[in-house]
Amino acid sequence: MTxxxxxxxxxxxxxxxxxxxxxxxxxxxxxxxxxxxDACNDHAVAGIFQVKGRPSFNPLIVHVPSVDMASQIxxxxxxxxxxxxxxxxxxxxxxxxxxxxxxxxxVTAGLSTVAVRVPAHPVAQQLLQQFGGPVAAPSANxxxxxxxTTADHVLQGLDGQIDAVIDxxxxxVGLESTIIGFDPAPTLLRSGGLPVEVIEQALGQxxxxxxxxxxxxxxxxxxxxxxxxxxxxxxxxxPEPGELFLGFGKMxxxxxxxxAGDLTEAAANLFRHLHDLDARGADRIAVAPIPETxxxxxxxxxxxxAAAPR
Ligand code: TXA
Ligand code: MG
Numbered sequence: 001m002t003x004x005x006x007x008x009x010x011x012x013x014x015x016x017x018x019x020x021x022x023x024x025x026x027x028x029x030x031x032x033x034x035x036x037x038d039a040c041n042d043h044a045v046a047g048i049f050q051v052k053g054r055p056s057f058n059p060l061i062v063h064v065p066s067v068d069m070a071s072q073i074x075x076x077x078x079x080x081x082x083x084x085x086x087x088x089x090x091x092x093x094x095x096x097x098x099x100x101x102x103x104x105x106x107v108t109a110g111l112s113t114v115a116v117r118v119p120a121h122p123v124a125q126q127l128l129q130q131f132g133g134p135v136a137a138p139s140a141n142x143x144x145x146x147x148x149t150t151a152d153h154v155l156q157g158l159d160g161q162i163d164a165v166i167d168x169x170x171x172x173v174g175l176e177s178t179i180i181g182f183d184p185a186p187t188l189l190r191s192g193g194l195p196v197e198v199i200e201q202a203l204g205q206x207x208x209x210x211x212x213x214x215x216x217x218x219x220x221x222x223x224x225x226x227x228x229x230x231x232x233x234x235x236x237x238x239p240e241p242g243e244l245f246l247g248f249g250k251m252x253x254x255x256x257x258x259x260a261g262d263l264t265e266a267a268a269n270l271f272r273h274l275h276d277l278d279a280r281g282a283d284r285i286a287v288a289p290i291p292e293t294x295x296x297x298x299x300x301x302x303x304x305x306a307a308a309p310r
Contacts, residue, residue, distance in 0.1 A: 003164040007123045016130035023163035026140040026154045029119040031091045031173045031193045032147040033154050034137030045106040051161040054143040059109035060136040065128035070116045073100045086202040089120035091193030095181040107136045123168045149271045174268035191298040228278045232307035236286035244282040263295040
């Protein structure tokens with residue numbers, strides 16, 4: 001039985017106790033719902049891999065309530081300090097050398113680096129403060145499926161397999177965090193909820209991009225990572241017979257990411273609309289073109305993964 005908790009402080013306290021006891025709790029962040037476990041408890045972390053059916057070479061993001069605690073877990077470089085100061089708490093994850101050796105080796109999948117994030121969602125903040133330690137959390141979906149942006153999505157994939165979910169309504173950002181690595185120079189490992197342009201502005205230098213020869217491939221960049229059940233056809237101007245149409249901007253569509261053509265609104269709606277079209281039993285979903293600027297980059301990255309052959 002999965003307990004469905006509301007976001008009152010007694011419920012969050014209860015969730016923190018479940019985490020301390022080695023349980024699994026799905027909780028809201030501003031990006032997507034995460035599936036949390038005590039990052040220092042091997043058994044609990046193994047539970048995450050087990051219920052997600054996740055390939056175990058794929059390392060997890062460690063969530064902490066403050067920059068202070070982040071610096072106990074990972075070694076912060078000057079560039080990392082600058083980004084943390086500018087964007088934490090927020091939809092940004094930094095991959096840094098591990099410092100805390102109590103962390104479960106399953107969290108880092110044996111790498112010498114750890115992915116760290118300080119989420120801004122008030123419920124995530126309260127949970128992390130009450131728990132008082134690092135919480136490992138991937139997105140709260142079965143591996144290979146779309147990330148959840150509501151508690152209902154979480155339960156659709158994981159009901160009965162996790163101890164609790166805290167329901168605090170839909171996530172504001174709707175896309176996972178942007179991931180930046182620093183080896184050897186600031187590198188975009190995954191585009192996400194924080195646009196690349198604002199990160200480059202804060203750094204005062206361009207980011208290296210994945211796929212270029214000097215960039216190591218981020219584990220977890222599996223091309224079919226964000227797959228709905230339906231197959232996707234991208235950059236479609238009109239649907240073909242048998243397709244459901246996911247629009248963007250003013251156009252007739254079965255669902256529209258943002259009738260006003262607003263990329264922030266589109267990001268927040270992306271996974272929910274894909275879930276909804278999937279739930280209508282579509283074999284194929286045609287998706288309107290999305291501009292490749294700001295959050296549009298991350299949206300297109302998720303769409304290309306969802307459309308990848310599998
Ligand atoms: O918004 C988010 O980032 C959400 C919320 C819950 O925080 N989490 C999330 O986690 O998207 P997940 O596990 O679905 O994606 C984490 C990504 C994976 O692609 C993983 O391979 C990468 O982070 N990652 C984790 N540790 C890493 C490391 N040490 N080096 C390189 N990539 C790493
Ligand atoms: Mg994920």
